[in-house]
Amino acid sequence: MNRTLTIVFLLSLFLIFPQFGFSQNGKKQPPKITNTNTTCKALCELYLDKSKFISNSKELILEAPINNNYCVELPVSTNFGCLSSYDNQTWVIIKVKSSGDLSLNIHSSNNRDLDASVWGGVSNNLDNICTAIQNLPLACDYSSIDPEINLTNVTAGQYLVLLITNFSNAPTNIELKQPFVGDVEYSYVCPTFFNVSQDISDNSVYWAKNSITSSQTILNSNVTFKANRAINLIPGFNSNHDYFLAEIEDCDNLSTENEVLSFTFKESKLNVNSSQNLITGSSVSDFAVGIPSIKLSPGATISPLATAVQDFSLPVTYVVSAENGETREYTVTINFSNNKLIAGYKFDGNVEDYSQNSFDGTSSNVVSEIGRKNLPNSCFYFNGINSQVIIPHKPELSLGSNPTKEFSISIWYKADQTQSNFNSNYIAAHLVHKGYGESGNLDYSVHFSTNQNNINNFVWATGNSADQCSYKVFNAPPREIWHHLVLTYSAGLKEKKVYIDGALTNTCQFNIMPIDFGLDITVGKGVVYQYLADLYYKGFIDDLSFYNKVLSDSEVVLLNNL
Numbered sequence: 225m226n227r228t229l230t231i232v233f234l235l236s237l238f239l240i241f242p243q244f245g246f247s248q249n250g251k252k253q254p255p256k257i258t259n260t261n262t263t264c265k266a267l268c269e270l271y272l273d274k275s276k277f278i279s280n281s282k283e284l285i286l287e288a289p290i291n292n293n294y295c296v297e298l299p300v301s302t303n304f305g306c307l308s309s310y311d312n313q314t315w316v317i318i319k320v321k322s323s324g325d326l327s328l329n330i331h332s333s334n335n336r337d338l339d340a341s342v343w344g345g346v347s348n349n350l351d352n353i354c355t356a357i358q359n360l361p362l363a364c365d366y367s368s369i370d371p372e373i374n375l376t377n378v379t380a381g382q383y384l385v386l387l388i389t390n391f392s393n394a395p396t397n398i399e400l401k402q403p404f405v406g407d408v409e410y411s412y413v414c415p416t417f418f419n420v421s422q423d424i425s426d427n428s429v430y431w432a433k434n435s436i437t438s439s440q441t442i443l444n445s446n447v448t449f450k451a452n453r454a455i456n457l458i459p460g461f462n463s464n465h466d467y468f469l470a471e472i473e474d475c476d477n478l479s480t481e482n483e484v485l486s487f488t489f490k491e492s493k494l495n496v497n498s499s500q501n502l503i504t505g506s507s508v509s510d511f512a513v514g515i516p517s518i519k520l521s522p523g524a525t526i527s528p529l530a531t532a533v534q535d536f537s538l539p540v541t542y543v544v545s546a547e548n549g550e551t552r553e554y555t556v557t558i559n560f561s562n563n564k565l566i567a568g569y570k571f572d573g574n575v576e577d578y579s580q581n582s583f584d585g586t587s588s589n590v591v592s593e594i595g596r597k598n599l600p601n602s603c604f605y606f607n608g609i610n611s612q613v614i615i616p617h618k619p620e621l622s623l624g625s626n627p628t629k630e631f632s633i634s635i636w637y638k639a640d641q642t643q644s645n646f647n648s649n650y651i652a653a654h655l656v657h658k659g660y661g662e663s664g665n666l667d668y669s670v671h672f673s674t675n676q677n678n679i680n681n682f683v684w685a686t687g688n689s690a691d692q693c694s695y696k697v698f699n700a701p702p703r704e705i706w707h708h709l710v711l712t713y714s715a716g717l718k719e720k721k722v723y724i725d726g727a728l729t730n731t732c733q734f735n736i737m738p739i740d741f742g743l744d745i746t747v748g749k750g751v752v753y754q755y756l757a758d759l760y761y762k763g764f765i766d767d768l769s770f771y772n773k774v775l776s777d778s779e780v781v782l783l784n785n786l
Contacts, residue, residue: 267296267297267298267315267353267354267357268299268353268354268355282402282408282409282410283399283400283401283402283410284316284398284399284400284410284412285333285397285398285399285400286314286316286397286398286400286412287395287396287397287398288312288314288332288336288338288388288390288395288396288397288398289312289313289314289390290312290390290393290394290395291312291393292311292312296313296315298310298354298357299354299357299358301358302357302358303357303358303359303360303361304341304361304364304387305341305360305361305364306341306361306364306365306366307339307341307364307366307387307389308366309339309389309391310389311389311390311391311393312389312390312391312393313387313388313389314387314388314389314390314398315385315386315387315388316385316386316388316400316410316411316412317346317350317383317384317385317386317410317411317412318342318383318384318385318386318408318409318410318411319381319382319383319384319408319409319410319411320378320379320380320381320382320383320384320406320407320408321380321406321407321408321409322380322406322407323377323378323379323380324377324378324405324406325374325375325376325377325378325405325406326373326374326375326376326378326403326405326406326408327372327373327374327375327403327404327405327406328342328372328373328374328386328400328403328404328406328408329370329371329372329401329403329404330370330371330372330373330388330398330399330400331370331398331399331400331401332369332370332392332396332397332398332399333396333397333398333399334395334396334397335369336390336392336394336395336396337368337369337390337391337392338370338371338388338389338390338391338392338396338398339365339366339367339371339388339389339391340364340365340371340373340386340387340388340389341361341363341364341365341386341387342361342362342363342364342373342375342384342385342386342387343356343357343359343361343362343384343385344356344362344382344384345359346382346383346384346385347383348381348383350383353385356385357385357387362375362384363375366391373386378406479521479522479523479524479546479547479548480546480547480548480550481521481522481523481524481546481547482520482521482524482544482545482546482550482551482552483496483498483520483521483524483544483552484496484498484503484518484519484520484526484542484544484554485519485520485521486517486518486519487503487516487517487518487519487556488516488517488518489505489507489509489514489516489517489536489558490507490509490514492505492506492507492508492509492558493505494556494558496554498552501552501553501554501555502554502555502557503554503555503556503557504556504557504558505558505559506558506559506560506561507536507558507559507560507561508560508561508562509560509562509563510560510562510563510564510773511563511564511565511771511773511775511779511782512535512536512537512558512560512563512565513533513534513535513536513537513779513782513783513786514533514534514536514782515530515531515532515533515534515782516530516534516556517530518530518542520544521544521546523546523547524544524545524546524547525544525545526542526543526544526545527542527543527545528542533782533785533786534786535786536556536558536560537560537563537565537568537578537579538578539555539556539557540555540556541553541554541555541556542554542556563579563580564771564772564773565579565580565769565770565771565772566579566581566583566620566621566770566771566772567579567581567583567615567618567620567621567769567770568767568768568769568770569585569613569615569767569768569769570602570766570767571592571595571602571603571604571613571765571766571767571768572592572595572601572602572603573592573601574587575587575613575615581618581620583615583616583618583620583621585613585614585615585616585745585747586613586614587604587612587613587614588610588611588612588613588614589607589609589610589611589612590604590605590606590607590611590612590613590748591604591605591607591611592604592605593605593764595636595764595766596636596638596706596766602766603636603764603765603766604748604764604765605763605764606748606760606761606762606763606764606765607760607762608640608653608760608761608762608763609760610760611748611749611760611761612746612747612748612749612760613746613747613748614744614745614746614747615744615745615746615747616744616745617742617743617744617745619740620772621658621745621770622658622667622740622742623658623667623668623686623713623715623738623740624667624737624738624739624740625737625738625739625740626715627715627716627737628715628716629713629714629715630712630713630714630715630716630772630773630774631712631713631770631771631772631773631774632710632711632712632713632770632771632773632774632775633656633668633670633709633710633711633768633769633770633771634708634709634710634767634768634769634770634771634775634780634783635655635656635670635708635709635710635765635766635767635768635769636706636707636708636709636765636766636767636768637655637706637707637709637763637764637765637766638703638704638705638706638707638763638764639653639672639703639704639761639762639763639764640703640704640762640763641703641704642762653671653672653759653760653761653762653763654669654670654671654672654746654748654749654750654751654759654760654761655670655671655672655709655747655748655761655765656668656669656670656745656746656747656750656768657669657670657671657745657746657747657749657750657751658743658744658745658746659741659743659744659746659751660741660751665687665688665738665739665741666685666686666687666688666738666739666741667686667738667739667740667741667743668684668685668686668713668738669683669685669686669750670682670683670684670685670709670711671683671685671750671759671761672700672761673697681697681698681699681700682697682698682699682700682709682722683695683696683697683698684696684698684711684720684722684730686713686720686734686738687734687736687737687738687739688736690736691734691735691736692732693720693732693733693734693735694734694735694736694738696720696722696730696732696734698722698729698730699729701724701725703763706764706766707724707725708723708724708725708726708783708784709722709723709724710722710723710775710780710783710784711723712774712775713774714774715737717733718733718734718735719731719732719733719734720732720734721774723780723784725784726780726781726783726784726785728777728780747765747768748760748761748765749761767786769783
């Protein structure tokens, strides 16, 4: 849309010049920064596949960030050259239009202190920005006023990446005009919202995906606003004051479409109801974990990614974003008629079973902590002294002597380096244990085992230790990091398998069948029969699930990627 507005505004302009001290190298000491935005965008993804989001211009005027209210995540090895402060970043892509020398001037609208660095070596598809900025900048300037970037022998078609920092941390506009020497085109990703928070006294161009709001006086007749949606110009004015023209255009004509057009999971096409933002259906699959097939409106994106593994045993929420930033939230609910999940526990503050069986447990002396996905209250920490989770006995959760029993356990854990000592000859730490009865027989147990003969081993125990496979010993992975452990059991094949972090590491055949003594499952605590003492695990446990089937290699990989 193109419209021309003629509006009368109240003339009001206040320029405030902050006072600063100077450091030993003559550079102004930066003011104290108070971060107002902790959600950053990754620079290396900022320009990837975003051609419809980028505004290209021969000139740019951008509002400089303050207090890091706009930020990006950078590689830790980014080479900033001469810059000693990296706060309040604005990133711009420069395309060189003519070969030869290049001399850029970065101007502050009210003479605030801006600094700048520029890097070369950027590919035409902009896919190596994160790599390029780890090299020494081609040029760098921290002049107090209007830094200059001077380059020689640039080539037409070459891309550069420019960083401008608002060292002053004071409100200002960054003005990028055509170079004193050379010819360039600037590219900048439109922000979602933009607020003109200071008086405008010169030619300015403002972009936004959704809306621009100006609450200040605009004193120039050549201000350009470009936005996809609402334009709000709200300073006071009357007929006795200056006129100005505002040309309002779309920011790249971004689409507003944000619908899921189709959703399929394991050959089952689900019903999509966009009016209620619901996706529902049924599946005959016996395993609710997988990657769906999702078709979206043209240009729309989805979070979590359509290629991400999901567990649809519970409803899953997706957020679909249109090109212009408008979002729509869908809830996906699938009814599984043959789900082999017996019980599942996320340990997100409780021991509720999220399967259809509701085999809820109880916990004692555990602490909710940040889990493997860095989410708060998404796992339990076990102190190695008296922490445990108890899951009441259920026949479905037992192996026993059933000759056709198939069973799998999936667990995420991060063990502390030091585990609880029982005595000088034996150290054990139990992740999952389903009790011992007479003569040392048990149903099953998963625990660390360290004694005079087995150093830093894991044990997948079923039946009796007299059988080498029933008491399967395997090498434990390093501690202090998250690991995914899957243990399978097939009574018909008399076969057990061990998977660590998605890879099959052990397979064996057993002879002694387990015995179901009707005892509860304990998580984080177990017992060694010959010592009849409680042995506690010290560390973190995240998702724990039990399946009434032998998980396949591909299903284990899906769980590992969940």
